[in-house]
Amino acid sequence: MATDQEIVIACRTGDKEIYRELVERYKVRAYYAALMYAKNRDDALDLSQEAFYRAYKALDSFDTDKNFYTWFYRILKNVCINFVTRKKTHNQISADREEMPELVSGDANPEEIFESNEQAKILWQAINQLKEKDREIIILKEFQEMSYQEIAEALDIPQGSVMSRLFYARKRLLKEVEHLND
């Protein structure tokens, strides 16, 4: 089986079909990563596909000594953040026009993401109360199952900082969970 790096090198020679192997390898992870931002199935599918397309266009800038998925994740994250920002602006404009409060909450629909479970609902709610920096690192660790080295590459931070960032994020998460359980 070809490695990610071998596939990227083949893609650079113009072989589009071989890119399919990379897409098949990472589509599920990419979908779930997008779902954490988009919070609904259709948008998550669309955003992850868009990210694969943009990654294909940018393959020349990929350093083949690095991990493909962490590089791809950064593209995916940008695509998702742009989407969320546009959606917020759009909802704001609609709400202003119709003089109605914003109806769609950012952390709606945990049922679309997780199997139904009361504790999962609370934890997901608590995760969404966190600041984006904390929320992201927890998602990378718990739901993307990245190693510390992968997290460091994905967030572009020193590997030594991952443990302490996770500590403070989890500490705040514990507090939120306790607060919601009270």
Added chain:
Amino acid sequence: MIKQKLTCEQAQIRIMGLIDKELSSDQEMELMNHLKTCPVCQKKYEAFVGLKNEAKAMKLKKLPEIYWDDYWDQVYNRMERGIGWILFSIGLILLFMYGSYEVLHDFFMNPAKPLLLKIGVGIFSGGLVVLFVSVLREKLMVRGVDQYRSVKR
């Protein structure tokens, strides 16, 4: 060199490495020794393990297989369309430049055409361009966030 003992804060940060299985055996042993003698950190350790287990128990909902069937096709279509859009845009720019030159040369620079007609055509064309760009921009913006775009009408 004398090794300094772990402080509680260092130990609690290191608990992350322990529950995520990222510590070396030396680091793990040092932490375990601290936990044996520190009830505060021991309590924290239990809380973090509980949190980790709760997160593990959260099962991400599986996407029905049907959604994965044409996943690659959708990515491939975008890749092809991307090249198509680049060629289309280059062609359109060239055509627009040629058209503008022709109109400028044959109509606006032609002294036989009345000035009022030239002003009228100029304003009309300008308005059309503004309207076209505005509608296009709105369509693109709405399309990006339209939750019902996949619904067949």
